[in-house]
Amino acid sequence: MGQMDGGDGGGGGHPYHYQALLAAVHQQTVPFPNPFPAPSSGAEPPHPHNHNHNHNHNIHNSHNHNHNHNAAPHPCHTPTPTPTPRGFADWSASTSAFTSLAAHSSTAPSNAVHYSFSPCYAFWTHYMLNKNAYPTSFPAPHDDHLRLANNNHPTDAPGPASSYGVESFTSPSMAPNICTHMPPIEGPISAKEDKKPEILPRVVKSSDELETRNSNVEFHSETVGTLPESKQGHDSRATKLLNSGEYQVILRKELTKSDVGNVGRIVLPKKDAEASLPPLLQRDPLILHMDDMVLPVTWKFKYRYWPNNKSRMYILDSAGEFLKTHGLQAGDVIIIYKNLAPGKFNQLY
């Protein structure tokens, strides 16, 4: 019973809230050297992000949907000369968003973080794809790069993203290690193949490293007030969590075409959903609150299931905004983290 109402937070009573952290990982399949990845599959509309970031614009297609390049060595590992400062650059090649964040933050006053996107949904972009890799909590901060939005957004918005709470992510500890320390990531990150723990979680580092590739996310600087929960407080939390390693990956999903469609609903892997998300005892959807590590907001999703054959299919609904905001495409991965610390995430009420 805990989950009784489907009303999203707005409903009169309090729906069952499950708080967690959500991250969106773009496929990093891009081999390091992939400077100008052609938009194969046309996935990426030409987005003008280049605005500020000079370093790697190419990163652009970081998210190719194709995993073909699984063989692609991690940027870090790649012997290629990395133009960017700190191996991060290479990495960033694959992940653009991450960089963007940093840039923005630097650009914008740290305090002034305003996002005006819609109400809800933010994912983190992390690199931790393998749950297996880290059984429960992240030991230490690794580098992760968050990729915020990609650019695919067709529409997009005018405003370059504002600053994400990148700063918050920055953790001293992690800062030092970036790609260099990265474990060899070898294959593409497929959600399905967890076999290889090659991918480690990476934490965002300092803004410096991040590039400004922002995304087209449409964040304007409007009022933070619009956000459900916003502010740095969030960041702090996230940061702390990262630093303390108090969170664990509870599920991850490689987004499919249908997941990123207009419907705004993402099919979650049953196994992980049942194992780590709050139990859906009834048909009523649960409202999952997921804090964004990058964005100082808490997103809300409807978590429900559909009867399917003799089993169930678990769905994360109302993810349209989220998907758009981050420009997620098929092939990208979303990861849900749960805070292990009592009283923080993962609480229901």
Add this chain to the structure above:
DNA sequence: GCAATTGCATGATTT
């Protein structure tokens, strides 16, 4: 009645 959402069923894959 049309559009948007939600629920379900089926086929394709994977285990």
Add this chain to the structure above:
DNA sequence: AAAATCATGCAATTG
């Protein structure tokens, strides 16, 4: 080969 899981399309609802 069988069973289970997932992706996707379409029907059913709802606004």
